[in-house]
Amino acid sequence: MADEALFQFLHSEIIQYVNSAETGESENGRCVSKLENMGFRVGQGLIERFTKDTPRFKDELDVMKFICKDFWTSVFKKQIDNLRTNHQGIYVLQDNKFRLLTQLSAGKQYLEHAPKFLAFTCGLVRGALSNLGVKSIVTAEVSVMPACKFQVMIQKM
């Protein structure tokens, strides 16, 4: 619990800081992209540690399952609730109670702030996949807080 709080508080501080540091026309976009980049590098580092003693993955789906179970549990203390795929390179990961959104009030007026709270995690997933040899684009959407969906589009080489 202690560590969990540490990460959550630190994550909030970063959002606030990046948000205030990025000024200018496209500030919101830049803020999100900075956070995504931080997540990417953290994801790269984490996945190396997490998979140190893991057997080689069979295929892409096997990798995605690892992200949904082991990786998500290590970082967010719960598994992804639902994983869906169209078997053509698109995966949708649904978390019904996403840890980094539970601090936000569920009021609709806060929905516009949600992207900032998801950007780091989008990067985290992209970074983790990238170091497992899977190039992807990761986006997120929230309809009702604190549930959210991450969409992973695999970029074929």
Added chain:
Amino acid sequence: MADEALFQFLHSEIIQYVNSAETGESENGRCVSKLENMGFRVGQGLIERFTKDTPRFKDELDVMKFICKDFWTSVFKKQIDNLRTNHQGIYVLQDNKFRLLTQLSAGKQYLEHAPKFLAFTCGLVRGALSNLGVKSIVTAEVSVMPACKFQVMIQKM
């Protein structure tokens, strides 16, 4: 271990980001002060959770012992190795293997970067103490990595 890595990686990313975002004459000082401020707010939040079920502290020394044992263990997975005081409001907390410095190479040429890696933690201690009713100034110094000393100067009201 997972959480530990998460915090460490995120902490490194913040340092790098703040360092690149703060440009101008007094950039290094501003970078350190931004990191210290983030630590302060995180420390405030953490100590509230950690002391939720703790009995009231007897005195200042009792508070400092809590920081050195419980607080340090929660955040850094080890206790402070040595606590000294002059009984006049100055406390020196020595950590012989400080977790946020163990990633840095021990070479002397990296000593100049050490302040950036300690600023967040200085704030963390100051924030924790502040919410326990103890106003302080916290500074840090490194002579041989990864050992370091945090000096807490209590500000009497």
